[in-house]
Amino acid sequence: MHEMMVAQSLMAIISDEAAKHAAKPVAAKISCGTLNPINDEAFRFAFEAIARDTPYEDLRFQIEHKPTRALCGICEAEFEVEFSRPACPCGSENFKLLPDAPLILEEIDFQTD
Amino acid sequence: MEKVDIGKKILHENEKYAFENIMFLAEHKKSCLNMISSPGSGKTTILTRTIDELKGRLRIGVIEGDIQTDLDAERIRATGAPVVLINTEGACHLSAAQISNALKNLPIEDLDLILIENVGNLVCPSAFELGESGKIVVLSVAEGDDKPAKYPSIFAKSKLLLINKIDLLDGGHVDFDIERAKADARRLNKAIEIFPISAKTGEGMNNWYDRLEEWAKNPGL
Ligand SMILES: Nc1nc2c(ncn2[C@@H]2O[C@H](COP(=O)(O)OP(=O)(O)OP(=O)(O)O)[C@@H](O)[C@H]2O)c(=O)[nH]1
Ligand SMILES: [Mg+2]
Ligand SMILES: [Zn+2]
Numbered sequence: 001m002h003e004m005m006v007a008q009s010l011m012a013i014i015s016d017e018a019a020k021h022a023a024k025p026v027a028a029k030i031s032c033g034t035l036n037p038i039n040d041e042a043f044r045f046a047f048e049a050i051a052r053d054t055p056y057e058d059l060r061f062q063i064e065h066k067p068t069r070a071l072c073g074i075c076e077a078e079f080e081v082e083f084s085r086p087a088c089p090c091g092s093e094n095f096k097l098l099p100d101a102p103l104i105l106e107e108i109d110f111q112t113d
Numbered sequence: 114m115e116k117v118d119i120g121k122k123i124l125h126e127n128e129k130y131a132f133e134n135i136m137f138l139a140e141h142k143k144s145c146l147n148m149i150s151s152p153g154s155g156k157t158t159i160l161t162r163t164i165d166e167l168k169g170r171l172r173i174g175v176i177e178g179d180i181q182t183d184l185d186a187e188r189i190r191a192t193g194a195p196v197v198l199i200n201t202e203g204a205c206h207l208s209a210a211q212i213s214n215a216l217k218n219l220p221i222e223d224l225d226l227i228l229i230e231n232v233g234n235l236v237c238p239s240a241f242e243l244g245e246s247g248k249i250v251v252l253s254v255a256e257g258d259d260k261p262a263k264y265p266s267i268f269a270k271s272k273l274l275l276i277n278k279i280d281l282l283d284g285g286h287v288d289f290d291i292e293r294a295k296a297d298a299r300r301l302n303k304a305i306e307i308f309p310i311s312a313k314t315g316e317g318m319n320n321w322y323d324r325l326e327e328w329a330k331n332p333g334l
Binding site: 002004005006009010012013017021023026030035036083086093095096097100102103104105106107108109110111112 | 116117120121123124126208237239240241269
């Protein structure tokens with residue numbers, strides 16, 4: 001799985017931000033799409049392995065999975081795609097997938113005391 | 114506690130290299146296609162047959178991604194085509210940084226087309242943009258016609274789907290409904306081109322060769 005590479009890249013960004021804010025991060029929120037999601041458990045496991053014995057080893061993560069959206073070719077509505085039965089609520093299977101949400105580090109909670 | 118908005122792409126390093134690769138390919142006016150499939154769908158067999166049959170027509174260079182062996186790279190080398198091997202040391206996908214390096218190690222000016230064989234995996238490689246001109250997904254009939262529905266990401270992102278090993282359909286050895294696979298892939302991606310082929314018998318390969326020639330002439334197609 002690619003969660004290890006994701007965890008490594010994230011670690012680099014978080015330590016940059018920690019240096020910039022001169023504060024200790026205690027929690028972070030990340031988000032991903034559904035076409036190329038990260039597996040939460042594999043990700044937490046990978047991050048734990050990388051962060052052991054660093055200032056980030058107790059960092060808590062909130063992981064948001066954003067649904068993939070599509071534009072219907074018939075009724076022109078935008079809708080959330082359910083991949084087990086991909087169709088517009090109007091019944092049409094004629095649609096265009098919108099780009100999947102990228103992996104994003106949304107926010108960090110820093111310790112303030 | 115202080116909450117700070119960051120809003121940074123976690124794979125921005127990969128995107129930076131992917132952009133470099135796009136610029137590099139544009140500068141050299143070369144097309145570069147990224148072939149993705151599950152292990153054993155026939156990527157290397159398609160490559161070796163293609164290189165052999167297009168000798169004199171198209172000069173192909175190969176970037177071969179493999180977890181830890183040089184077995185596939187050796188099969189390519191035996192055709193005489195230039196090949197750069199990337200061992201990912203366990204990683205399930207190629208990254209744009211690895212491609213950036215590999216592109217510089219190919220005799221780019223002597224080539225008409227660059228083909229990348231990604232690590233055998235139908236899921237992870239589609240999350241990593243390489244700066245390629247297009248993705249090609251290979252699905253062999255032995256894997257089942259439900260794969261476009263079950264692994265939508267790569268089918269949604271590919272320009273072309275090669276349905277390989279169609280020779281296996283003849284004797285009734287495998288049940289694979291080509292029309293179902295096509296319909297499921299097109300539901301996700303209206304523009305996807307689909308060529309059923311057999312890299313073993315050569316059936317259908319001419320469509321693929323003609324398409325490669327078009328790509329070599331015009332990377333934007
Ligand atoms: N019957 C049949 N067998 C094929 C065809 N194409 C490939 N094969 C066989 O399928 C097996 C796997 O082929 P490879 O070309 O090594 O597959 P690959 O996708 O490169 O595999 P990895 O690199 O391990 O992911 C080999 O035994 C090939 O001979 C085909 O069109 N028909
Ligand atoms: Mg191979
Ligand atoms: Zn609709």
